[in-house]
Amino acid sequence: MSAQVPVGRPLTITEQARRAQLIGVTIDLVAEHGYPGTSLARIAEAAGISKAAVLYHFPSKDAVVRAAYGSVLESLTAYVGAEVGARSGAAAIEAYIRSLVAYTRHHPAHTRMIVEAIAGETGVDDTPHAASRRDSVAGLIDAARASGDYRPDVDPRATAVIVNGAVDAIVAESLTDPGFDTAHAAEELVTMLRRALGATDGER
Amino acid sequence: MSAQVPVGRPLTITEQARRAQLIGVTIDLVAEHGYPGTSLARIAEAAGISKAAVLYHFPSKDAVVRAAYGSVLESLTAYVGAEVGARSGAAAIEAYIRSLVAYTRHHPAHTRMIVEAIAGETGVDDTPHAASRRDSVAGLIDAARASGDYRPDVDPRATAVIVNGAVDAIVAESLTDPGFDTAHAAEELVTMLRRALGATDGER
DNA sequence: TGAATTTTTTACCGCACGGTTAGTAATCTG
DNA sequence: CAGATTACTAACCGTGCGGTAAAAAATTCA
Numbered sequence A, B: 001m002s003a004q005v006p007v008g009r010p011l012t013i014t015e016q017a018r019r020a021q022l023i024g025v026t027i028d029l030v031a032e033h034g035y036p037g038t039s040l041a042r043i044a045e046a047a048g049i050s051k052a053a054v055l056y057h058f059p060s061k062d063a064v065v066r067a068a069y070g071s072v073l074e075s076l077t078a079y080v081g082a083e084v085g086a087r088s089g090a091a092a093i094e095a096y097i098r099s100l101v102a103y104t105r106h107h108p109a110h111t112r113m114i115v116e117a118i119a120g121e122t123g124v125d126d127t128p129h130a131a132s133r134r135d136s137v138a139g140l141i142d143a144a145r146a147s148g149d150y151r152p153d154v155d156p157r158a159t160a161v162i163v164n165g166a167v168d169a170i171v172a173e174s175l176t177d178p179g180f181d182t183a184h185a186a187e188e189l190v191t192m193l194r195r196a197l198g199a200t201d202g203e204r
Numbered sequence C: 001t002g003a004a005t006t007t008t009t010t011a012c013c014g015c016a017c018g019g020t021t022a023g024t025a026a027t028c029t030g
Numbered sequence D: 001c002a003g004a005t006t007a008c009t010a011a012c013c014g015t016g017c018g019g020t021a022a023a024a025a026a027t028t029c030a
Helices: A013-033 A040-047 A051-057 A061-085 A090-106 A108-119 A129-146 A156-176 A182-197 B013-033 B040-047 B051-057 B061-085 B090-106 B108-119 B129-146 B156-176 B182-197
Strands: none
Touching (some): A013 A051, A013 A061, A013 A108, A040 A061, A051 A061, A090 A156, A108 A156, A129 A156, A156 B156, B013 B040, B051 B061, B090 B108, B090 B182, B129 B156
Protein backbone atom coordinates (compact mmCIF):
# COMPACT_ATOMS: atom_id res chain seq x y z
CA MET A 1 0.00 0.00 0.00
CA SER A 2 2.78 2.45 0.85
CA ALA A 3 5.31 1.50 -1.84
CA GLN A 4 4.50 1.09 -5.52
CA VAL A 5 8.06 0.67 -6.71
CA PRO A 6 8.03 -2.84 -8.12
CA VAL A 7 11.08 -4.07 -6.34
CA GLY A 8 13.89 -1.98 -7.79
CA ARG A 9 16.52 0.00 -6.02
CA PRO A 10 16.34 1.04 -2.38
CA LEU A 11 15.13 4.63 -2.87
CA THR A 12 17.55 7.46 -2.25
CA ILE A 13 17.24 9.90 0.61
CA THR A 14 15.89 12.61 -1.66
CA GLU A 15 13.39 10.23 -3.16
CA GLN A 16 12.02 9.28 0.23
CA ALA A 17 11.89 12.87 1.40
CA ARG A 18 10.12 14.09 -1.75
CA ARG A 19 7.62 11.26 -1.67
CA ALA A 20 6.81 11.97 1.94
CA GLN A 21 6.49 15.68 1.20
CA LEU A 22 4.25 15.10 -1.81
CA ILE A 23 2.03 12.76 0.18
CA GLY A 24 1.84 15.35 2.92
CA VAL A 25 0.86 18.27 0.74
CA THR A 26 -1.65 16.07 -1.08
CA ILE A 27 -3.33 15.16 2.21
CA ASP A 28 -3.53 18.84 3.09
CA LEU A 29 -4.87 19.80 -0.34
CA VAL A 30 -7.60 17.18 -0.18
CA ALA A 31 -8.47 18.39 3.30
CA GLU A 32 -8.81 21.94 2.01
CA HIS A 33 -10.23 21.57 -1.47
CA GLY A 34 -11.46 17.99 -1.70
CA TYR A 35 -10.41 15.54 -4.34
CA PRO A 36 -11.73 17.39 -7.38
CA GLY A 37 -9.82 20.51 -6.38
CA THR A 38 -6.57 18.64 -5.97
CA SER A 39 -4.82 18.91 -9.33
CA LEU A 40 -1.32 17.96 -10.33
CA ALA A 41 -0.41 21.62 -10.73
CA ARG A 42 -1.63 22.41 -7.22
CA ILE A 43 0.29 19.54 -5.71
CA ALA A 44 3.42 20.72 -7.48
CA GLU A 45 2.89 24.32 -6.42
CA ALA A 46 2.28 23.35 -2.80
CA ALA A 47 5.49 21.31 -2.83
CA GLY A 48 7.43 24.13 -4.50
CA ILE A 49 8.45 22.08 -7.53
CA SER A 50 7.24 21.68 -11.10
CA LYS A 51 4.53 19.31 -12.31
CA ALA A 52 7.11 17.28 -14.16
CA ALA A 53 9.12 16.84 -10.97
CA VAL A 54 6.06 15.38 -9.27
CA LEU A 55 5.72 12.93 -12.14
CA TYR A 56 9.39 12.12 -11.80
CA HIS A 57 8.74 10.74 -8.33
CA PHE A 58 5.36 9.19 -9.07
CA PRO A 59 4.21 7.55 -12.29
CA SER A 60 0.98 9.54 -12.41
CA LYS A 61 -1.15 11.96 -10.44
CA ASP A 62 -3.42 9.12 -9.44
CA ALA A 63 -0.45 7.33 -7.93
CA VAL A 64 0.26 10.35 -5.73
CA VAL A 65 -3.32 10.50 -4.55
CA ARG A 66 -3.41 6.76 -4.04
CA ALA A 67 -0.25 6.91 -1.97
CA ALA A 68 -1.73 9.71 0.12
CA TYR A 69 -4.91 7.74 0.74
CA GLY A 70 -2.81 4.70 1.53
CA SER A 71 -0.73 6.64 4.00
CA VAL A 72 -3.75 7.98 5.84
CA LEU A 73 -5.58 4.69 5.90
CA GLU A 74 -2.46 2.87 7.04
CA SER A 75 -2.06 5.26 9.92
CA LEU A 76 -5.74 5.05 10.81
CA THR A 77 -5.78 1.28 10.57
CA ALA A 78 -2.72 0.97 12.77
CA TYR A 79 -4.27 3.15 15.45
CA VAL A 80 -7.73 1.61 15.39
CA GLY A 81 -6.32 -1.88 14.97
CA ALA A 82 -4.20 -1.55 18.09
CA GLU A 83 -7.17 -0.40 20.15
CA VAL A 84 -9.51 -3.06 18.83
CA GLY A 85 -6.96 -5.85 18.91
CA ALA A 86 -6.40 -5.40 22.62
CA ARG A 87 -10.03 -6.18 23.39
CA SER A 88 -12.69 -8.75 22.65
CA GLY A 89 -16.44 -9.09 22.57
CA ALA A 90 -18.54 -5.95 22.83
CA ALA A 91 -15.52 -4.04 24.15
CA ALA A 92 -13.81 -4.47 20.78
CA ILE A 93 -16.71 -2.87 18.92
CA GLU A 94 -16.81 -0.05 21.42
CA ALA A 95 -13.07 0.45 21.02
CA TYR A 96 -13.55 0.52 17.26
CA ILE A 97 -16.10 3.29 17.49
CA ARG A 98 -14.23 5.34 20.06
CA SER A 99 -10.82 5.01 18.46
CA LEU A 100 -11.97 5.76 14.93
CA VAL A 101 -13.74 8.89 16.06
CA ALA A 102 -10.83 9.84 18.30
CA TYR A 103 -8.37 9.47 15.43
CA THR A 104 -10.21 11.97 13.29
CA ARG A 105 -10.36 14.35 16.22
CA HIS A 106 -6.60 14.23 16.61
CA HIS A 107 -5.82 14.31 12.89
CA PRO A 108 -8.20 16.85 11.43
CA ALA A 109 -6.26 17.10 8.17
CA HIS A 110 -6.75 13.40 7.61
CA THR A 111 -10.46 13.51 8.26
CA ARG A 112 -11.69 14.65 4.89
CA MET A 113 -9.57 12.07 3.15
CA ILE A 114 -10.98 9.38 5.41
CA VAL A 115 -14.52 10.52 4.80
CA GLU A 116 -13.99 10.59 1.05
CA ALA A 117 -12.28 7.22 1.11
CA ILE A 118 -15.26 5.86 3.01
CA ALA A 119 -17.75 7.41 0.64
CA GLY A 120 -15.82 5.96 -2.29
CA GLU A 121 -15.43 9.42 -3.82
CA THR A 122 -11.70 9.08 -4.12
CA GLY A 123 -11.69 9.60 -7.85
CA VAL A 124 -9.42 6.59 -7.87
CA ASP A 125 -11.30 3.39 -8.34
CA ASP A 126 -10.32 0.78 -5.86
CA THR A 127 -12.71 0.85 -2.91
CA PRO A 128 -12.18 -2.61 -1.56
CA HIS A 129 -12.04 -0.67 1.70
CA ALA A 130 -15.76 -0.32 2.18
CA ALA A 131 -16.48 -3.99 1.75
CA SER A 132 -13.54 -5.19 3.81
CA ARG A 133 -14.31 -2.74 6.56
CA ARG A 134 -17.90 -3.90 6.70
CA ASP A 135 -16.75 -7.49 6.86
CA SER A 136 -14.25 -6.73 9.61
CA VAL A 137 -16.87 -5.05 11.75
CA ALA A 138 -19.34 -7.82 10.99
CA GLY A 139 -16.70 -10.23 12.25
CA LEU A 140 -16.34 -8.28 15.49
CA ILE A 141 -20.09 -8.27 15.97
CA ASP A 142 -20.30 -11.97 15.27
CA ALA A 143 -17.57 -12.59 17.83
CA ALA A 144 -19.40 -10.47 20.40
CA ARG A 145 -22.49 -12.53 19.73
CA ALA A 146 -20.60 -15.78 20.06
CA SER A 147 -19.06 -14.66 23.33
CA GLY A 148 -22.49 -13.94 24.75
CA ASP A 149 -22.00 -10.16 24.93
CA TYR A 150 -24.57 -9.60 22.21
CA ARG A 151 -27.96 -11.23 21.92
CA PRO A 152 -27.98 -14.25 19.64
CA ASP A 153 -30.40 -12.83 17.10
CA VAL A 154 -28.30 -9.88 15.90
CA ASP A 155 -27.58 -9.81 12.18
CA PRO A 156 -23.84 -9.08 11.92
CA ARG A 157 -23.89 -7.87 8.33
CA ALA A 158 -26.82 -5.50 8.62
CA THR A 159 -25.64 -4.29 12.01
CA ALA A 160 -22.14 -3.67 10.66
CA VAL A 161 -23.57 -1.48 7.91
CA ILE A 162 -25.59 0.44 10.47
CA VAL A 163 -22.71 0.90 12.91
CA ASN A 164 -20.27 1.97 10.22
CA GLY A 165 -22.81 4.38 8.83
CA ALA A 166 -23.35 5.90 12.24
CA VAL A 167 -19.62 6.26 12.87
CA ASP A 168 -19.03 7.79 9.46
CA ALA A 169 -21.87 10.23 9.99
CA ILE A 170 -20.38 11.36 13.29
CA VAL A 171 -17.02 11.95 11.64
CA ALA A 172 -18.57 13.64 8.60
CA GLU A 173 -20.69 15.89 10.77
CA SER A 174 -17.55 17.31 12.35
CA LEU A 175 -16.43 18.42 8.90
CA THR A 176 -19.44 20.65 8.32
CA ASP A 177 -19.86 21.59 11.99
CA PRO A 178 -16.46 21.85 13.66
CA GLY A 179 -18.17 22.47 16.99
CA PHE A 180 -19.88 19.09 16.89
CA ASP A 181 -18.90 16.99 19.89
CA THR A 182 -17.81 13.78 18.21
CA ALA A 183 -16.64 12.17 21.44
CA HIS A 184 -20.04 12.65 23.00
CA ALA A 185 -21.79 11.34 19.90
CA ALA A 186 -19.52 8.29 19.95
CA GLU A 187 -20.53 7.65 23.56
CA GLU A 188 -24.18 7.97 22.61
CA LEU A 189 -23.67 5.39 19.91
CA VAL A 190 -21.89 3.06 22.31
CA THR A 191 -24.72 3.39 24.80
CA MET A 192 -27.31 2.75 22.11
CA LEU A 193 -25.52 -0.37 20.99
CA ARG A 194 -25.30 -1.67 24.54
CA ARG A 195 -29.03 -1.28 24.97
CA ALA A 196 -29.95 -2.52 21.51
CA LEU A 197 -27.56 -5.43 21.13
CA GLY A 198 -26.53 -6.34 24.68
CA ALA A 199 -27.70 -9.78 25.81
CA THR A 200 -28.07 -8.70 29.40
CA ASP A 201 -29.04 -5.08 28.95
CA GLY A 202 -26.03 -3.11 30.06
CA GLU A 203 -27.73 -0.88 32.59
CA ARG A 204 -31.10 0.69 33.34
CA MET B 1 -36.60 24.48 -6.51
CA SER B 2 -38.12 23.21 -9.71
CA ALA B 3 -38.23 26.48 -11.66
CA GLN B 4 -35.38 28.95 -12.00
CA VAL B 5 -37.04 31.21 -14.53
CA PRO B 6 -37.29 34.49 -12.64
CA VAL B 7 -40.96 35.06 -13.22
CA GLY B 8 -41.28 35.56 -16.95
CA ARG B 9 -43.57 33.93 -19.39
CA PRO B 10 -45.43 30.71 -18.72
CA LEU B 11 -43.02 28.31 -20.46
CA THR B 12 -44.02 26.83 -23.77
CA ILE B 13 -44.85 23.18 -24.27
CA THR B 14 -41.49 22.48 -25.88
CA GLU B 15 -39.71 24.24 -23.09
CA GLN B 16 -41.41 22.15 -20.43
CA ALA B 17 -40.85 18.93 -22.35
CA ARG B 18 -37.17 19.65 -22.96
CA ARG B 19 -36.57 20.63 -19.39
CA ALA B 20 -38.20 17.46 -18.16
CA GLN B 21 -36.24 15.41 -20.65
CA LEU B 22 -32.94 17.03 -19.72
CA ILE B 23 -33.61 16.50 -16.04
CA GLY B 24 -34.44 12.89 -16.75
CA VAL B 25 -31.33 12.06 -18.73
CA THR B 26 -29.20 13.90 -16.17
CA ILE B 27 -30.60 11.74 -13.38
CA ASP B 28 -29.80 8.64 -15.40
CA LEU B 29 -26.30 9.85 -16.25
CA VAL B 30 -25.51 10.57 -12.63
CA ALA B 31 -26.86 7.14 -11.72
CA GLU B 32 -24.55 5.53 -14.27
CA HIS B 33 -21.40 7.61 -14.18
CA GLY B 34 -21.65 9.72 -11.05
CA TYR B 35 -21.42 13.47 -10.98
CA PRO B 36 -17.87 13.84 -12.30
CA GLY B 37 -18.75 11.76 -15.35
CA THR B 38 -21.80 13.83 -16.16
CA SER B 39 -20.62 16.50 -18.59
CA LEU B 40 -22.58 18.97 -20.64
CA ALA B 41 -21.66 17.11 -23.82
CA ARG B 42 -22.93 13.84 -22.40
CA ILE B 43 -26.19 15.35 -21.27
CA ALA B 44 -26.68 16.81 -24.74
CA GLU B 45 -25.82 13.54 -26.43
CA ALA B 46 -28.16 11.55 -24.19
CA ALA B 47 -30.96 13.99 -25.01
CA GLY B 48 -30.17 13.90 -28.71
CA ILE B 49 -29.49 17.64 -29.04
CA SER B 50 -26.42 19.87 -29.10
CA LYS B 51 -24.65 21.36 -26.11
CA ALA B 52 -25.81 24.82 -27.11
CA ALA B 53 -29.41 23.64 -27.15
CA VAL B 54 -29.05 22.45 -23.57
CA LEU B 55 -27.72 25.87 -22.61
CA TYR B 56 -30.64 27.45 -24.40
CA HIS B 57 -33.01 25.81 -21.93
CA PHE B 58 -30.82 26.17 -18.88
CA PRO B 59 -28.46 29.03 -18.05
CA SER B 60 -25.56 26.70 -17.23
CA LYS B 61 -24.66 23.07 -16.80
CA ASP B 62 -24.80 23.51 -13.03
CA ALA B 63 -28.37 24.68 -13.37
CA VAL B 64 -29.28 21.46 -15.14
CA VAL B 65 -27.67 19.36 -12.46
CA ARG B 66 -29.23 21.47 -9.75
CA ALA B 67 -32.65 21.04 -11.30
CA ALA B 68 -32.12 17.30 -11.49
CA TYR B 69 -31.11 17.14 -7.83
CA GLY B 70 -34.04 19.32 -6.97
CA SER B 71 -36.43 17.09 -8.85
CA VAL B 72 -35.21 13.96 -7.12
CA LEU B 73 -35.16 15.50 -3.68
CA GLU B 74 -38.58 17.01 -4.20
CA SER B 75 -40.00 13.63 -5.11
CA LEU B 76 -38.24 11.94 -2.22
CA THR B 77 -39.30 14.60 0.24
CA ALA B 78 -42.90 14.37 -0.88
CA TYR B 79 -42.95 10.61 -0.42
CA VAL B 80 -41.17 10.52 2.90
CA GLY B 81 -43.00 13.60 4.14
CA ALA B 82 -46.36 12.00 3.51
CA GLU B 83 -45.40 8.88 5.43
CA VAL B 84 -43.88 10.75 8.33
CA GLY B 85 -46.58 13.39 8.52
CA ALA B 86 -49.27 10.80 9.04
CA ARG B 87 -47.65 9.60 12.26
CA SER B 88 -46.26 10.92 15.51
CA GLY B 89 -43.86 9.93 18.23
CA ALA B 90 -41.60 6.97 17.63
CA ALA B 91 -43.82 5.84 14.76
CA ALA B 92 -42.84 8.94 12.81
CA ILE B 93 -39.13 8.14 13.09
CA GLU B 94 -39.79 4.56 12.07
CA ALA B 95 -41.82 5.74 9.10
CA TYR B 96 -38.96 8.06 8.15
CA ILE B 97 -36.48 5.19 8.12
CA ARG B 98 -38.75 2.75 6.32
CA SER B 99 -40.04 5.18 3.72
CA LEU B 100 -36.67 6.64 2.85
CA VAL B 101 -35.18 3.22 2.33
CA ALA B 102 -38.28 2.06 0.46
CA TYR B 103 -38.11 5.04 -1.87
CA THR B 104 -34.60 4.18 -2.99
CA ARG B 105 -35.67 0.58 -3.51
CA HIS B 106 -38.46 1.68 -5.83
CA HIS B 107 -36.44 4.36 -7.62
CA PRO B 108 -33.03 2.85 -8.21
CA ALA B 109 -32.05 5.49 -10.76
CA HIS B 110 -32.59 8.18 -8.12
CA THR B 111 -30.55 6.42 -5.51
CA ARG B 112 -27.08 7.50 -6.51
CA MET B 113 -28.18 11.06 -6.79
CA ILE B 114 -29.68 10.89 -3.32
CA VAL B 115 -26.55 9.33 -1.90
CA GLU B 116 -24.35 11.97 -3.51
CA ALA B 117 -26.66 14.75 -2.40
CA ILE B 118 -26.42 13.39 1.12
CA ALA B 119 -22.66 13.07 0.98
CA GLY B 120 -22.45 16.66 -0.28
CA GLU B 121 -20.50 15.50 -3.33
CA THR B 122 -22.89 17.18 -5.72
CA GLY B 123 -20.24 19.33 -7.29
CA VAL B 124 -22.75 22.09 -6.81
CA ASP B 125 -22.28 23.92 -3.57
CA ASP B 126 -25.49 24.35 -1.74
CA THR B 127 -25.89 21.52 0.78
CA PRO B 128 -28.30 23.12 3.18
CA HIS B 129 -29.90 19.70 2.87
CA ALA B 130 -27.63 17.89 5.29
CA ALA B 131 -28.12 20.40 8.07
CA SER B 132 -31.85 20.82 7.60
CA ARG B 133 -32.37 17.07 7.36
CA ARG B 134 -30.48 16.55 10.58
CA ASP B 135 -32.56 19.22 12.26
CA SER B 136 -35.80 17.73 10.97
CA VAL B 137 -34.94 14.31 12.31
CA ALA B 138 -33.74 15.82 15.55
CA GLY B 139 -37.13 17.48 15.79
CA LEU B 140 -38.89 14.16 15.32
CA ILE B 141 -36.74 12.55 17.99
CA ASP B 142 -37.38 15.42 20.35
CA ALA B 143 -41.12 15.06 19.78
CA ALA B 144 -40.93 11.32 20.44
CA ARG B 145 -39.13 12.09 23.66
CA ALA B 146 -41.69 14.67 24.66
CA SER B 147 -44.53 12.26 23.95
CA GLY B 148 -42.97 9.67 26.23
CA ASP B 149 -42.14 7.22 23.46
CA TYR B 150 -38.43 7.79 23.92
CA ARG B 151 -36.53 7.92 27.18
CA PRO B 152 -36.01 11.45 28.47
CA ASP B 153 -32.23 11.35 28.32
CA VAL B 154 -31.81 10.91 24.55
CA ASP B 155 -29.77 13.58 22.80
CA PRO B 156 -31.82 14.53 19.73
CA ARG B 157 -28.97 16.09 17.78
CA ALA B 158 -26.43 13.33 18.28
CA THR B 159 -29.08 10.67 17.78
CA ALA B 160 -30.27 12.32 14.58
CA VAL B 161 -26.74 12.23 13.18
CA ILE B 162 -26.46 8.55 14.09
CA VAL B 163 -29.86 7.62 12.65
CA ASN B 164 -29.30 9.50 9.42
CA GLY B 165 -25.87 7.96 9.08
CA ALA B 166 -27.31 4.50 9.52
CA VAL B 167 -30.07 5.11 6.99
CA ASP B 168 -27.63 6.55 4.47
CA ALA B 169 -25.30 3.62 4.92
CA ILE B 170 -28.12 1.18 4.25
CA VAL B 171 -29.01 3.02 1.07
CA ALA B 172 -25.38 3.39 -0.01
CA GLU B 173 -24.69 -0.27 0.62
CA SER B 174 -27.33 -1.20 -1.91
CA LEU B 175 -25.38 0.72 -4.55
CA THR B 176 -22.25 -1.39 -4.17
CA ASP B 177 -24.12 -4.60 -3.34
CA PRO B 178 -27.40 -4.73 -5.23
CA GLY B 179 -28.31 -7.94 -3.43
CA PHE B 180 -28.26 -6.20 -0.05
CA ASP B 181 -31.63 -6.47 1.66
CA THR B 182 -32.30 -2.86 2.52
CA ALA B 183 -35.80 -3.54 3.85
CA HIS B 184 -34.44 -6.03 6.33
CA ALA B 185 -31.64 -3.68 7.35
CA ALA B 186 -34.21 -0.93 7.88
CA GLU B 187 -36.17 -3.24 10.14
CA GLU B 188 -33.03 -4.07 12.08
CA LEU B 189 -32.41 -0.37 12.57
CA VAL B 190 -36.00 0.18 13.71
CA THR B 191 -35.68 -2.66 16.21
CA MET B 192 -32.39 -1.31 17.50
CA LEU B 193 -33.87 2.12 18.01
CA ARG B 194 -36.84 0.70 19.88
CA ARG B 195 -34.53 -1.10 22.26
CA ALA B 196 -32.03 1.71 22.58
CA LEU B 197 -34.33 4.72 22.80
CA GLY B 198 -37.70 3.32 23.86
CA ALA B 199 -38.86 4.45 27.28
CA THR B 200 -40.73 1.24 27.94
CA ASP B 201 -38.56 -1.23 26.04
CA GLY B 202 -40.62 -2.19 23.05
CA GLU B 203 -40.44 -5.94 23.43
CA ARG B 204 -38.12 -8.63 24.70
C1' DT C 1 -48.10 33.66 -47.70
C1' DG C 2 -44.87 36.08 -45.08
C1' DA C 3 -43.09 38.15 -40.90
C1' DA C 4 -41.95 37.23 -36.08
C1' DT C 5 -40.30 34.24 -32.78
C1' DT C 6 -39.03 29.74 -31.06
C1' DT C 7 -35.68 26.30 -31.12
C1' DT C 8 -31.60 24.36 -32.65
C1' DT C 9 -26.95 23.63 -35.01
C1' DT C 10 -22.15 24.48 -36.32
C1' DA C 11 -18.14 26.43 -35.27
C1' DC C 12 -15.46 28.41 -32.24
C1' DC C 13 -13.02 30.36 -27.67
C1' DG C 14 -10.29 30.03 -23.57
C1' DC C 15 -9.06 27.22 -19.90
C1' DA C 16 -7.34 23.70 -16.83
C1' DC C 17 -6.27 19.22 -16.88
C1' DG C 18 -2.73 15.08 -16.93
C1' DG C 19 1.19 13.97 -19.19
C1' DT C 20 5.60 14.09 -22.39
C1' DT C 21 10.07 15.68 -24.16
C1' DA C 22 14.35 17.63 -24.25
C1' DG C 23 17.58 19.81 -22.03
C1' DT C 24 19.84 21.55 -17.60
C1' DA C 25 21.31 21.80 -13.01
C1' DA C 26 22.88 19.32 -8.98
C1' DT C 27 24.90 15.48 -6.77
C1' DC C 28 27.34 11.42 -6.22
C1' DT C 29 31.39 8.54 -7.40
C1' DG C 30 35.72 6.81 -9.22
C1' DC D 1 38.48 16.51 -11.73
C1' DA D 2 35.51 13.76 -15.03
C1' DG D 3 31.78 11.04 -15.93
C1' DA D 4 27.63 9.06 -14.65
C1' DT D 5 23.56 9.23 -12.36
C1' DT D 6 19.95 11.78 -9.97
C1' DA D 7 16.75 15.49 -9.70
C1' DC D 8 14.71 18.85 -11.79
C1' DT D 9 12.69 22.86 -15.17
C1' DA D 10 10.58 25.08 -19.15
C1' DA D 11 7.95 24.42 -22.88
C1' DC D 12 4.83 22.03 -25.17
C1' DC D 13 0.86 18.60 -26.59
C1' DG D 14 -3.71 16.79 -26.88
C1' DT D 15 -8.09 16.45 -24.67
C1' DG D 16 -12.32 17.55 -22.65
C1' DC D 17 -14.45 20.98 -20.28
C1' DG D 18 -18.23 24.90 -19.85
C1' DG D 19 -19.73 28.45 -22.47
C1' DT D 20 -20.54 31.94 -26.59
C1' DA D 21 -21.80 33.86 -31.38
C1' DA D 22 -24.00 33.76 -35.48
C1' DA D 23 -26.84 31.88 -38.41
C1' DA D 24 -30.09 28.33 -40.01
C1' DA D 25 -34.11 25.66 -39.37
C1' DA D 26 -38.64 24.94 -37.45
C1' DT D 27 -42.71 26.77 -35.67
C1' DT D 28 -46.30 30.12 -34.73
C1' DC D 29 -49.37 33.46 -36.05
C1' DA D 30 -51.57 37.38 -38.82
